[in-house]
Amino acid sequence: MRSLFERAIPAAGFHVTEGNRIWEGYREFEQGILATIDKDDVEERNKQIQRIRSIFHRHLSVPLENLSSTLIAYKTWELEQGMNLDIGSDDLSKVSPQVAVANKKAQQMYSERAHLEENISKKGLSDIEKFQQFMNYIKFEQTSGDPTRVQAIYERAVAEYPVSSDLWIDYTCYLDKTLKVGKAITHAYSRATRSCPWTGDLWARYLLALERGSASEEEIYAVFEKSLQCTFSSFEEYLELYLTRVDGLRRRMLSTKMVETLDYSMIRETFQQASDYLAPHMQNTDSLLRLHAYWANLELNIGKDLAAARGVWDSLLKKSGGMLAAWHAYIDMEVHLGHIKEARSIYRRCYTRKFDGTGSEDICHGWLRFEREHGTLEDWDHAVQKVTPRLEELRLIRLQQESTPVKPPAVPKENNPQKSTREKRKAGPNAEEESSAKRQKSKGQKMNDVDAEGKSATVSNTKNVKAETGKGAVSNKEETEDAKPGKPKIYTDECTAFLSNLSVKAQEEDIRKFFGDSGGVASIRILHDKHTGKPRGLAYVDFVDDEHLASAIAKTKKMFMGKKISIARSNPKRGKKESTWRGNEGSGNSKDTSQTSEKAKAPVGGETDGERRGNEVEVKGKNTFAVPRNVKPLGYTTPKPSADETPKSNDEFRNMFLKK
Known part of the structure; x- marks a missing residue:
């Protein structure tokens, strides 16, 4: 138990505000032991009393909060032991001059740290501000030069910010520099890598700390394997771990x-594992070259295996054959070993390769320089014979590249089919006449003949009127449209209320009962989704007159089947630049024929304007109201409505469009 308390004191006993709890617990433990010692055993009791007095003296020399209360407790305890002390004063000279000096220094040290403690304990501080206050506190303790106190404030900081990798790196670096070796360092690294496993630098430093502490190979290997299971932000961190x-x-x-x-096979296996994992991600990089150069060097110096060293370079060149530096490093190794023939054979393998920049020329000149320094006259002549046509070829390629003008960046074409159509129509002076003639021809094939008296039907009547055998032409336009298969019914909304935020369980009978006190309900139309057939929470209710409609609108925002219902008048505006229609059950695919412009109806030269254009209504300007609702732009995805979103009325939608 004493050993546990002694370990707790350097770990938490220097905590300025909470450290008293460790010391007090330690004293209570020892005083409990004193109570169990027989009074006749004077020697053992005196020994235990001296142990408790020593804990008091150590406690009074540490700068902690409420040292004055600790001093009073100590004097009270000494009085019980028979020592005459003045409890009201801070004088400890009667006890021990050394304790008195240490206590005075501790009180002064606490006064210097009081404002720092206040800064980190302020309420309302953001995490960044509080972190900065901790760092200021750490710098202050580092200037004091007491490693125990520095370690204590670091421990308080990492307890507050356990996933701050920068803080852990700063802490462990301080321990490496100050303590060098010891279980405290490896324990700190173990906690750091557990709190921030994504930081490769911590794992690499952990391996070094284990090596400094003379850890076993099994322990180091276990940490290394554990580090490889983590996810790092870059492959350079994995490379650093392997190295x-x-x-x-x-x-x-x-x-x-x-x-x-x-x-040595352990080193070879580590290199091989690193190469297999990193080569696909670090191809043609200096980092991969550094790994293989280190590997080949160890194969020569420790493994004493020249064939294995050459195999390392050959494996690299298969993966990164476009790296000029890799070929140079391979050649330099052979030259350094005095293997001139092998170095020459490497030049023969690579002088025709294509390298970035001026690398192709550099390898050719490097071969010539190599033969000048190491080869015979025949070797020099052979190299010149091989290199000269290659250099001439490269010179011509350079000249061709320099003479080729740089093409300006292509301007992306506008993906606007309407604009392309207009530009095509403006291709020539007779383009408009030709287009008009084509429309006339198309009209003549599709439209019915105009009667001899010069009367013509309107665009809508021409489409809807059908002849019946034995009967005359049907004169009622709406009956014709209703009889036509697939043609939705058209509503004028002359005295109609638009209901939104309806319960999906609401039926026509429920809505009729809701407006029972208002009366005057002529018909009810609940809107359904055209794909799923499920109710949309919207409905139209037709009333017999405006009086009943006004009474119904007054019931808006009232609870109906568990939801606040919204009621508004459905009264779409009509004009030249605005066309409002509403399909059966909210499909929105049929036009209101009453919106046909007067200009399209007027006969000009025995035919309507719509007939002259082949029954095509031309929308001019920026009017987009005539675009069918089911036409969506490319890439459009229907947003999912929020559960709390209230559907808008026709007037609300219309106001949104007009504002734009």
Whole structure:
């Protein structure tokens, strides 16, 4: 138990505001032991009393909150032991001059830290502001030069911000610099990697700390394997882990102090694993070249295997054959080993390759320089014979590239079919006449003949009127449209209320009962989704006169079947630039024939304007009201309505469009 308290004191006993709890618990534990000692055993009791007095003295020398109350408790305890002390004063000279000096210094240190404690304990601080206050506190403790107190404030900070990787890196770097080795460092790294496993730098430093602490190979390997299971932000972090692992294996393999015997195959397996994992993601990069250069060097110096070193370079060139630096590094290794023939064969393999920039010319000149320094006259002549046509070929390619003008960036064509159509119609002076003639021809094939007296039907009547065998032509336009299959019924909304936010369970009988006190309900139309057939929570109610309609509108916002119903008058405006229609059950696919402009109805030269245009209504300007509702732009997706969203009335929709 004493060992546990002694470990708790450096871990939490220097906490300025909470450290008293550790010291008080320690004293209570020892005083409990004192109570169990027999009074006749004077020697053991004196020994226990001295142990409690020592804890008091240590406590009074630490800058903690409420030291004055601790001093009073100490003097009270000393009085019980028979020492005559003045409880009301701060004088400890009668106890021990050293304790008095230490307590005075502790009180002064607490006064210097009081404002820092106040800053980190302020309420209403943001996380960034509080974090900055902690960092100011840490810098202050570092200037004091007490590692125990610095470690204590770091522990308070990481307890407050356990997933701050920058804070953990700062903390562990301080421990590495100050403590060098010890369980405190490895324990801190273990917590850091558990709190921030996505930081590769922490894992690499963890491996180094384990190596400094002379950890076993099994422990280091377990940490390395665990690090590879984490997800890092870049492949460079994985590369750093692999290199750190290889560095440790190499150092321990060459160390004479190592008790364990390590096999070089462990280094080779680590390199191979790193190459297999990183090569697809780091192809043609200097980092991958550095990995393989390190690997080949260890194969030569530790593995003593030249064939394996060459195999390392060959495997790299298969993956990154376009890297000029990789070929140069391979050649430099052979030249350094004195293998001139092998270096020459590498030049022969790569001088015809294409490299970035001036790399192709550089490898050719490098071959010539190599033969000048290491080859015979025949080797030089052979190299010149091979390199000269290659250099001439590269020169011509450069000249061709320089003479080719740089094309300006292509301007993307506007994806506007209407504009393209207008531009085509303006292609020539007779384009408009030709287009008009085509429309006349199309009209003559589709339209019925005009009677001899010069009378003509309107566009809508021409489409809807049908002859019956033995009977005359049907004169009622609405009856003809209703009889036509697939043609939705048209409503004028002359005395109609629009209901929204209806319960989907509402039926016509329920709506009729809701307006029972108002009366005058002529018909009810509940709108359904045209794809699913389910109610949309909307309805139209026709009334016999405006008086009953006004009475019905007054009931808006009242509860109906568990929902606040919205009621508004449906009275669509009509004019030249606005066409309002409403299909059966809200489908919105049929036009109101009463909206046909007077200009289209007037006969001109025995035919209507609509007939002259082949029954096509031309929309001019920016009027988009004539576009069918079921036409959606490319890529349009129907947004899902919110559950709390109230459907808008016709007037609300109309106001939205007019504002735009």
